[in-house]
Amino acid sequence: MKNLSVPTTIIGNSVFVGFTESSAARIEDAIRAGMEREAAPRPENEGTPRSRPSPPSTSPPGETDISRFSLTLLTLVIAGLDSFNPCALFVLMFLLSLLVHARSRARMFIVGGTFVVISGFVYFLFMAAWLNFFFLVGNIALITTAAGAVALVVGP
Numbered sequence: 001m002k003n004l005s006v007p008t009t010i011i012g013n014s015v016f017v018g019f020t021e022s023s024a025a026r027i028e029d030a031i032r033a034g035m036e037r038e039a040a041p042r043p044e045n046e047g048t049p050r051s052r053p054s055p056p057s058t059s060p061p062g063e064t065d066i067s068r069f070s071l072t073l074l075t076l077v078i079a080g081l082d083s084f085n086p087c088a089l090f091v092l093m094f095l096l097s098l099l100v101h102a103r104s105r106a107r108m109f110i111v112g113g114t115f116v117v118i119s120g121f122v123y124f125l126f127m128a129a130w131l132n133f134f135f136l137v138g139n140i141a142l143i144t145t146a147a148g149a150v151a152l153v154v155g156p
Contacts, residue, residue: 088119
């Protein structure tokens, strides 16, 4: 098998490995030839012109109808996904790795448990603050009217 090197340029069915003055001219010729092929009129019997391929979908395969799930199940799934916070897990692992040298499972349990409880409490405070903010904003008629108007315009 032939080893390829960088840069490798692929234009249509042509592959150009490396880059020199002569390869630059050949690459330009391949680009011009490809552009001329695309711009050339097609015979009637060839059919419709080729359409560009659509970009790959970033959504998971298949469609999910969330109306089939209960609100409780959906809340638990979303909360479970949100609970895996890589930053918090890194901090917890860092703290526990520092405590490995203490050689005390009780200290590790106390520090880890304290971290988890305090993190949960801080999350609770943030969620309570947001809830109170939305209750406050929900009682202001101007804001709810504006949000309703935006929903009517954007919705259909």
